[in-house]
Amino acid sequence: MKNIHLIANAHLDPVWLWRWQEGCSEALSTFKTVEEMTEEFEEFVFNHNEAILYEWVKDNSPGLFQKLQKAVEEGRWNIMGGWYLQPDCNMPSGESIVRNIERGRRFFREYFNSLPTTAINFDSFGHSRGLVQILKKAGYDSYIICRPAKNGFSFEEQDFEWEGLDGSTILVHRSDENYNSVWGQAAKELMEFLPLKVEEEVTLFLWGVGDHGGGPSRKDLQDLKELAENNKDYNLIHSTPEAYFKERITKVKEFPRVSKGLNPVAEGCYTSQIRIKQKHRELENELYSAEKMAAAAWLQCGRSYPEKEIKDAAGALIFSEFHDALPGSGSPLVETDTLRLLDYGLELMSRVKHSAALALAQGEKRVKEGTSVILFYNPHPFDITGVFSCETGLPVQNWSTDFMYPKVMFEGKQIPAQAEKESSNFNLDWRKKIVVQATLKASSINRMDVYFEPIPKRPVFAEIVSRPKYILDNGSMKVVIDTATGLLKEYSVKGVRYLEEESLQLVCFEDTHNPWGFGKWESRSRRAFQLLTPHEAAEYCGLSEKVIPAVRIIEDGEVRTTVEAVFGLHDSKAYIRYHIPKKGSCFDVEIGVHFQEKEKYLKAILKTPEEYEALHGQIMFGREELNKDKETVSQKWTMAVDGTMDKALAIINNGTHGASYTGREFGITLLRSAGYTSSDFIMGKALQEEQWAPRMEQGERFYHFRIQGGAAAEVERMIDREALVFNEEPYGFSFCPPEEGEAAGQFITIDNPQVIISAVKRAENFDGYILRVYESTGKSAKANIRMLDGRINQEVSLGGFEVKSYKIDLAEGRLTETGLIEEYQAENRDEAIRD
Template sequence: MNTIFAIGNTHFDPVWLWTWDEAMAGIRSTFASALARMTENPDFTYSFCCPPVFEWIREVDPAMFESIRARVAEGRWELSEGWYLQPDCNAGLGESYVRHGLYGQNYLLATFGKRAVTVFNSDSFGHPSSLPQILHKCGIRYYAFSRPDPTEQELPGPLFRWQSSDGSQVLAYRIQEGHAPDIQTSIQFFSEAIGSSPHDLMLVYGITNHGGAPTKKAIAQLASLSADATLPYHVRFGGTEDFFSAQTADALPIVTDDLITRNFGVFINNHSVKQHGRQGEYMLLQAERAAWMASSQGKEYPLAPLTKSWEDILFSQFHDIIGGACIPQAYFHARNLQGRALVTGEEILHKSLQYLTKDMQMLSSLWNLVVFNLHAAPYSGPIEAEVQWVWELDWYSGALEVFDEAGRTYPCQIIKERSNIPAFRSRIAFHADLPSLGYKVFGLRQIQGDPTPRPDPTSNSISCGCSSISINPETGAASYRDERFQLSSLLTPLALSDAGDTWAFNVDGYEAALEDFHFVSSHVLEQGDILSRIQVSYTFRNSLLELTYSLYANQPYMDCHFRVNWNESQTALKFCLPPCDDPAFLVGLPYGQSSRSFDGREYPLNEWLTTSHYMVVSESVFAYDTDAENQTVRLSILRSPIAGDLRMGDLDPNQRYDYTDQGITEGDIRLYMGTWHSGPAAAAAEAMPPIVVDEAFHEGSRGAEESWLRLEGDAALVSAVKMAEDGSSDLILRLWETRGTDASLTVAPKDCASASITLSPFEIKTLRFSGDTVRETSMLEL
């Protein structure tokens, strides 16, 4: 006889149609109610877990917090969320979901003496197939979700084994009739379903969204059913672990698909909160690397501020925040959290780097450029740097030259500085090679000759090395050409009428394409042997768009910076890529990839997309759709629905509404020509360019070039370099196989033992280095 497990739960949004301070008051009331129900009914159990929410209670109501701790110890309050909170699972880097597990589980162990085995993630807008590996390696065995519902994606049943590409599995359950307002309605559904079910079912009940515990009435109804021996099934109170542990997993079907909702609005909404979140992730990854490098030379590793900054980024990944579904007022706090993390990370990064540069032997030059590469692979490519001159003494005029310790000189192109004060500052571009996770010192000196001539701004084309970009003088369409490839219509702007509400719950897609953008002008900004740039301007109704294309000598890619002043409502902006005749293409997932077709659907995009003709990487684009008829991928830049609009009827024509993403939106897109070897590596290179420290001449004990990490083998990406969370001096490295092949490699951090390891296809492996020893560990660093 099957059992219906009644899971008392509160689906709680710490931010949504309210701000976090209102939510804090609401959850105190909720917890008071849940604790009271436990006193009234000894069989009732409650399932809720969210570390930042627990911390609210600890600070404002210590007595309540201790009551919660007591119920957890008793086993009546289940810690059913092994992550930091319930995040959006598409917009973050893969490493963020590792940190959700790491910081969430660490908090639970430190606070309650136990970790969770379930992630209860009921309301997130889809779940990539790469998650089971991350969950499994964070000690999570079970996963509960609601979206996509059965109308959006068919599954073999509500309970299944969910498997990542590396073979890792978790037991997953799609919640049915979750948080139904009437228990009698739910019981009718479940009593009909359980007769044909090969396994038990999970009934999740309780008030939803703004808080509210299971009611006295609901508990009484379930208690009555639990005591009814005449029913052809059992009803019992329990938690998610009770349910999952009672199932026989071996007989269940395996699902390897992404679980993606069709309500696409959240993939695109509120570009800035998504972009700042991504920038925060990469800032903290760089700060951790620089801090480890500096700690190896005696500087204290800033563990606490790094952890707190990650927690700020993770909170801003709550699914309604980063999904752009909150009211505008809620984003003041979210952006402040992201800003605090960005500033803290930036301070740690640059203080760590300059802790190192102070001890370096500079070259015989007024200005030295210490160029850091924070990737575990060597870098070869363009570098931009800017220096300050003592302009009152007329020290600077004419051409410049870059050189290194061995006396090698590097072609140097003077480009437009960021300020507009003549002879005050100089900005240069040059090409150089850098060691892996290290630095190289370059000197900068004046030489005889004229500076780089300014380009002809009226030209409609630029070239650099063997590549060129031409702008059609009639339409503004951009075309690329080099020795092997020719692509027309590189990033064609497209406006679509968008009648969707915030989530696009009320529509299946976009409406008609609107009129073309009007080409205004093209303007050459730079033309040289190192880099060239051209800016193209368009208008659309009341909006302005600028696309600035950059070419680099001997590089297989071009960059595009977009800047749009968007003043439209209920209109979406996309950039169309060149047509492609591939039947399918690959897109990035958090620590994974997926094959997609030209099916016309809107999907989330995590950093990269590749076809046989080109590859796109970007930290500024988070979704795409396809035009199946023209075999075209369309990058989703923004949409402008009404904020907080869950459409229940017709709009009031007399009401003034707030629209999302109006005003200035900026971002960067990198376009590789042809098939590229690793989307994740290319995306990381675009997001983490070399960092230049201007250093005046001084003596020092460190050499002009140094590396902290050597990696032999190029099939893996080192995705995290950090000190252990337990405060020890141990080094944590995380590596990820990105090509879908078996890989053998050797990794050798400075002053640590080297390790020869193998990775299976798409495997994520975490290594812990302690003095002369190295061992594989879980993502919890155990």
């Protein structure tokens, strides 16, 4: 008889249409009821994952938690999956996914002595190809998903071999029956499903009431028991994912192979609730740069490592990655809670970073009389050249009407510097935003002494609207702005054109009200924002007594020129700022949108001179070619590339994930004004009540991009490093050093741009530190890693897209390769740290 592995579960979203408090309560209720059922029904096995839910039980119902431990020990309850929670599987970095798995596996190993080998992400909206290597190195041999559904594959089989970027593979089961069953209908649904899978020699069936918990009902269990006793065709087994795969691989020797990401799925989720996505990226950036700084501060200066603060911030980050929080498919209350949680993590990391920076600044000489000091800590293992800014105060408040202009000395030389509008509007010449062009030394403090000289007034800049175009040419790069439209007319590098006229136009498209969906494909209508009139520009900028041009220079100096243009569409307004440096081949774009449209999506459109052959994007621990015919998802960068023309155009972002490239239009998706959790269902169309209903992204939203064109090979080689620097900016702060202690020196350097640091952090399983690196281009690489001024100086080798973790062994003066996921060992850690 054919074995049917019944996997009882209760898909329980911690948040979705409800807040975490209700998710917590439902976990307690579901777990209590199901534990009783495992005692009542012989041979019944219940499966559940997500350590966060078990933590809630442990903290709020210790007696029930002890019963769960006993049930697991007796085999009535199976720990499934083993992650902390089921995240979005596209937008978090590879490092974030490692932390999710690490935290979950540590919890289940410590409290249940369980180490699952089948990972599960039933409800995630697609899966990054970078997951394969992570899963293999985390100890998994199999994976269960429900999305994309079978219509997203070229074969009928539910099981297939998924190949990762590095060539590793994992066996995946695509559950075509989905993860839920209707209360009391499990047996009926099973008998409807099995005829569709008659070719399978063994079958897996997920069942149990879910989404809001519940799991098996007594009626379902009784019905399944009767079905098992009365049918002659199937052997129904209450089972586990691991048992299914163990039998499956004995029945089939060869599976279909998939060698790409399992996308797209629910494309609207790549952009919905954009503030969560931006703040999630910000916390990723701050957490991982704070860890590097805290590790350096301890190993170089003896400053204690802030383990609890980092653990709490990492917990906030992981929870925000839940697959109905980060994708923007939760309710308005979930959006509010997630933003609040991310802010909590950001506040913790702001304190960690500043404390580490102060420690790393020891040994700096006292401030010179009449000057101010700004310091930049570069957390990266390589020198970085670019434009950097920091606010400081004058050494003495200026009570005159003169404007004090900065002159900056760095390493004994004067460097290009300018004063720009500070963040405050207190109309006294006192606070200064200093902008410099400099090369910051790797992994160390960079000190700049600021002198001030009086000029008669704050600089004003020549008008440009009388010219048909405004040209900025620094010798390496040419940027032309059309003063009649406010749009980019040309971007060239070394005489090669990468963008054409009407680039960076803001365009609204018809959208669905559904946060998971994307676009009304039957209607491709588009409405572009238009340049405001001078009166409208003044009104938008809040200048009631002035009339100003809609396109104007707002900053200029030795370092860069900033041009601002303001636009409108119906009741919506926007500004674009072009930050064009006096050196280099890339420039930054800042966009602010005050959006009032409903059921629209907004793109910034860049137009290329010709259509590029491919679109690539960064994914977990690597990169992948994206589908040009679909809305795509990627991480810190997206790039149009053409090897034949030897051209690449990369857009680096700090929290936008959706993009498209159709014809010659490169579209960066900024926002969607869909309804919250809005879906047409059995009661009819959503959002038809005759009352006001909130839509997403009503109000101000802000964006920052870097645009880089160049020869294909060079841009592809450097893009991951450039995107990392753009996201994890050097930490700039104003400080009057007390001249105490000895200078810290350089913490770490890596001499190959292909090799990227993913983390430097305190270890979980020994009293020391972990370094994690990966190869970013897909080509094997060697790199020399030098730490602590030469105490460690070692060459490492990585295959294409390979991830490796190393123990930093100071006693031996070497790096020792270790596992990707750290096993928890209580005897090696303080109880205070563990708790």
